[in-house]
Amino acid sequence: MPxxxxxxxxxxxxxxxxxxxxLTLLAFTVVGCGGGGGRFDTNNCRDxxxxxxxxxxxxxxxxxxxxxxxxxxxxxxxxxxxxFVLDNQVTIRNADGVSLVGQGIEETTLSFSTAAAQINGVxxxxxxxxxxxxxxxxxxxxxxxxxxxxxxxxxxIRATWTEEGLSTNGAYGIYPVKSRNVLVEDSFxxxxxxxxxxxxxxxxxxVRRNTVRGNVAGLEIENTEYADVYENHAEDNTxxxxxxxxxxxxxxxxxxxxxxxxxIRNNRRNFAPGGTVAxxxxxxxxxxxxxRRVEVVDNEYTDNKAFxxxxxxxxxxxDDPAVWELETASLVGDWDDLGLLAxxxxxxxxxxxxxxxxxxxxxxxxxxxxxxxGLSPDFAALFTFLxxxxxxxxxxxxxxxxxxxxxxxxxxxxxxxxICAGGNTDGxxxxxxxxxxxxxxxxxxxLQIADxxxxxxxxxxxxxxxxxxxxx
Amino acid sequence: MSRSFVGGVRSxxxxxxxFGLALACVASLPSCGGDSSPGLDTSRPxxxxxxxxxxxxxxxxxxxxxxxxGQFRYNxxxxxxxxxxxxxxxxALKDRAIYVPDGxxxxxxDEGVFDFPVxxxxxxSFSVAADLRTPDVDVTLVETRLLIRYEDGWRAFPxxxxxAQREAIYSPAGEVRAVPFIDADGVSQVANYLIxxxxxxxxxxxRRVDGVTLTMPIGPKARNLNRxxxxxxxGGVQNQLTRLAAEGLLSGLPSLAxxxxxxxxxxxxxxxxxxxxxxxxxxxxxxxxxxxxxxCHNPNGVQGVTSQLFLNYDNTDDFRLGLCKRPGSAGxxxxxxxxxILPGNPDESILIFRVETEExxxxxxxxxxxxxxxxxxxxxxxxxxxxxxxxxxxxx
Numbered sequence: 001m002p003x004x005x006x007x008x009x010x011x012x013x014x015x016x017x018x019x020x021x022x023l024t025l026l027a028f029t030v031v032g033c034g035g036g037g038g039r040f041d042t043n044n045c046r047d048x049x050x051x052x053x054x055x056x057x058x059x060x061x062x063x064x065x066x067x068x069x070x071x072x073x074x075x076x077x078x079x080x081x082x083x084f085v086l087d088n089q090v091t092i093r094n095a096d097g098v099s100l101v102g103q104g105i106e107e108t109t110l111s112f113s114t115a116a117a118q119i120n121g122v123x124x125x126x127x128x129x130x131x132x133x134x135x136x137x138x139x140x141x142x143x144x145x146x147x148x149x150x151x152x153x154x155x156x157i158r159a160t161w162t163e164e165g166l167s168t169n170g171a172y173g174i175y176p177v178k179s180r181n182v183l184v185e186d187s188f189x190x191x192x193x194x195x196x197x198x199x200x201x202x203x204x205x206x207v208r209r210n211t212v213r214g215n216v217a218g219l220e221i222e223n224t225e226y227a228d229v230y231e232n233h234a235e236d237n238t239x240x241x242x243x244x245x246x247x248x249x250x251x252x253x254x255x256x257x258x259x260x261x262x263x264i265r266n267n268r269r270n271f272a273p274g275g276t277v278a279x280x281x282x283x284x285x286x287x288x289x290x291x292r293r294v295e296v297v298d299n300e301y302t303d304n305k306a307f308x309x310x311x312x313x314x315x316x317x318x319d320d321p322a323v324w325e326l327e328t329a330s331l332v333g334d335w336d337d338l339g340l341l342a343x344x345x346x347x348x349x350x351x352x353x354x355x356x357x358x359x360x361x362x363x364x365x366x367x368x369x370x371x372x373x374g375l376s377p378d379f380a381a382l383f384t385f386l387x388x389x390x391x392x393x394x395x396x397x398x399x400x401x402x403x404x405x406x407x408x409x410x411x412x413x414x415x416x417x418x419i420c421a422g423g424n425t426d427g428x429x430x431x432x433x434x435x436x437x438x439x440x441x442x443x444x445x446x447l448q449i450a451d452x453x454x455x456x457x458x459x460x461x462x463x464x465x466x467x468x469x470x471x472x
Numbered sequence: 473m474s475r476s477f478v479g480g481v482r483s484x485x486x487x488x489x490x491f492g493l494a495l496a497c498v499a500s501l502p503s504c505g506g507d508s509s510p511g512l513d514t515s516r517p518x519x520x521x522x523x524x525x526x527x528x529x530x531x532x533x534x535x536x537x538x539x540x541x542g543q544f545r546y547n548x549x550x551x552x553x554x555x556x557x558x559x560x561x562x563x564a565l566k567d568r569a570i571y572v573p574d575g576x577x578x579x580x581x582d583e584g585v586f587d588f589p590v591x592x593x594x595x596x597s598f599s600v601a602a603d604l605r606t607p608d609v610d611v612t613l614v615e616t617r618l619l620i621r622y623e624d625g626w627r628a629f630p631x632x633x634x635x636a637q638r639e640a641i642y643s644p645a646g647e648v649r650a651v652p653f654i655d656a657d658g659v660s661q662v663a664n665y666l667i668x669x670x671x672x673x674x675x676x677x678x679r680r681v682d683g684v685t686l687t688m689p690i691g692p693k694a695r696n697l698n699r700x701x702x703x704x705x706x707g708g709v710q711n712q713l714t715r716l717a718a719e720g721l722l723s724g725l726p727s728l729a730x731x732x733x734x735x736x737x738x739x740x741x742x743x744x745x746x747x748x749x750x751x752x753x754x755x756x757x758x759x760x761x762x763x764x765x766x767x768c769h770n771p772n773g774v775q776g777v778t779s780q781l782f783l784n785y786d787n788t789d790d791f792r793l794g795l796c797k798r799p800g801s802a803g804x805x806x807x808x809x810x811x812x813i814l815p816g817n818p819d820e821s822i823l824i825f826r827v828e829t830e831e832x833x834x835x836x837x838x839x840x841x842x843x844x845x846x847x848x849x850x851x852x853x854x855x856x857x858x859x860x861x862x863x864x865x866x867x868x
Contacts, residue, residue: 066645125774274805
């Protein structure tokens with residue numbers, strides 16, 4: 001079946017002309033836009049200002065794959081309403097300016113339910129990529145993965161798996177990685193066995209108004225710099241919204257703001273099949289790990305059973321500092337103003353430390369009395385020891401890297417990591433002195449401070465100037 | 473004068489020599505070769521146009537013909553070759569050939585893929601045998617993939633053979649095909665054989681160098697080509713590099729004594745992993761990882777770089793090779809284990825788990841394998857077991 005690609009004609013053709021061209025092309029399931037397109041109700045070729053545009057009948061998987069594998073730059077693929085049953089991934093390569101647009105998440109679905117190959121749903125490398133108004137269902141691996149691309153937009157899409165809580169579900173739903181200028185908005189990520197919405201190793205990111213539900217980790221910002229994450233809704237995940245660096249990745253995370261999100265009832269049993277994410281305790285609202293210049297402000301935390309916000313060192317998951325060494329020559333992005341700790345090896349820095357973090361203005365409400373710390377034995381033992389069946393303090397700080405700790409007299413504690421909780425009007429704070437606690441069995445008491453401003457953690461702003469956040 | 477090669481679908485082949493047929497061809501008969509070799513006219517050079525539309529039929533290139541019974545015939549300046557250690561793809565049988573246009577040649581390099589001139593084509597055909605105990609009987613030719621060297625780099629073009637085994641049709645959309653076969657042990661298996669989409673070719677053939685994403689061949693490196701090949705009546709057994717140079721397809725070849733050779737995997741298939749000495753075991757395993765994994769797992773890999781696990785032969789960093797290294801975001805790929813390689817302990821090494829499992833989402837390599845490669849897995853298992861035991865409680 002030939003694929004017709006034509007330049008979009010600007011302006012509306014006469015009605016009769018459109019009808020005629022549609023009739024003429026009825027024999028083809030792939031219809032070029034030379035006649036103006038416009039067969040579909042919501043999105044059609046007339047709406048998109050691209051050089052090439054193809055409208056594909058709903059469900060015509062062969063036509064979709066033929067079009068995708070014959071792409072030229074600046075092409076929009078409009079998918080009609082219906083279910084595209086696919087046994088192989090939708091792979092976009094060798095073309096910039098590609099848009100993949102359906103008729104809405106309830107109308108257009110790419111279904112991989114019967115796919116036997118080890119594939120993602122939509123797999124993209126290409127600058128200026130847009131995916132909009134469609135659902136990706138039951139991808140064997142990741143739902144929509146966009147890698148090494150500059151200018152990436154996810155808009156009103158859904159990545160989901162039919163069965164909730166299955167460790168055999170795919171890993172990531174919405175997954176931009178190693179990309180720049182990434183916008184994810186008004187989208188849904190559900191039932192992923194790792195992270196629903198995973199922004200990994202990106203620079204300049206806006207994530208807003210999305211819903212993440214039923215995943216192990218709802219929304220992750222990993223090794224990413226300059227990210228504004230707001231008005232998202234994280235519910236019924238194992239962990240809600242988290243910010244962290246992993247060891248070995250060449251972008252040092254920085255300048256991340258989570259604000260005005262709702263993080264609610266993230267108590268789901270951890271169903272990850274393995275990996276770092278399997279260590280997230282059920283009942284986690286937010287953790288900030290191995291991160292710097294992060295603000296967690298004005299969010300609403302409700303009924304997360306383990307803790308609302310934890311600030312932890314990367315040594316919690318990988319306790320050998322050598323693992324966290326990064327050669328400065330290999331780093332990508334901005335890092336040299338951060339005052340990162342040098343590694344033991346010449347020419348390296350480390351990024352395990354969490355520092356320069358502001359927690360402020362969040363609301364905390366807890367109506368669930370019992371705890372469920374999930375699969376992580378270390379965390380479970382520690383939290384059970386510290387809190388029994390009580391809800392933990394709202395803001396937990398592991399205290400790793402502090403030079404002074406005193407569980408009784410708050411003023412005798414250091415704040416070397418510049419952890420700021422001074423602007424809070426709500427919530428409680430504890431330094432759990434985790435490093436000595438985790439040298440089992442836990443014995444040392446914790447520092448609990450019930451009332452703001454939580455001196456010596458009473459600072460209210462990051463150092464080094466206000467966060468730099470992108471506008472996309 | 474034209475000359476043609478004929479090759480079977482097995483890695484060691486007997487060449488039947490249709491030399492005389494080629495001589496009989498004349499330019500005015502484009503269908504010359506006729507019944508036995510549809511679509512190949514050896515009196516004319518291959519047609520590789522870098523402009524215009526993509527040929528819809530493989531025969532339009534005039535590179536090769538298939539006789540329907542396991543034999544390929546190649547045009548002049550199209551030279552067949554094998555690799556010391558090949559990439560495993562669900563026990564598919566492979567026929568490879570290089571075409572370099574007349575008047576130009578590829579430039580030899582010790583490291584990496586030769587520098588091929590514009591217009592060169594790497595040809596790889598995939599066949600499946602109904603019973604691997606008799607791999608030259610009841611063979612179905614499935615697809616032929618072309619990598620063509622353009623001015624701005626390589627581009628991939630997949631062709632799928634028709635049921636009559638006479639013509640292959642340009643098939644950018646790919647296909648997943650259930651292929652039943654009997655394996656070398658007589659066990660019935662079904663491979664979910666993946667004919668990749670055109671764009672999927674890049675999953676393996678993509679490199680990122682200085683911020684630019686390039687499409688690159690994988691196999692034709694000096695150390696992997698440095699082996700003998702039986703050219704049949706057309707020269708008998710010769711070293712492949714020597715032959716390529718003699719045919720004018722390769723320039724700058726140093727003395728063979730100076731060229732490294734990857735481990736010849738056929739030795740394991742013939743004699744088992746137990747036949748290898750310690751040094752051979754390391755060489756064989758690193759050669760296997762280099763071809764089967766390092767197209768992603770190298771510092772310039774696009775998909776694999778995230779893992780920071782680098783399995784290229786020339787990587788000398790044990791930690792990046794996986795020893796006592798924790799995975800980044802392996803998801804279900806860990807099998808519940810902690811380290812990529814736990815030295816001395818293959819049962820608790822993620823790398824071994826991932827090459828042995830047939831579980832979707834955990835298998836490595838990502839593409840082209842739905843079944844375990846038994847000899848490959850045995851090799852890697854023995855390699856890890858042979859390492860000095862280390863519980864990884866201290867930094868490597």
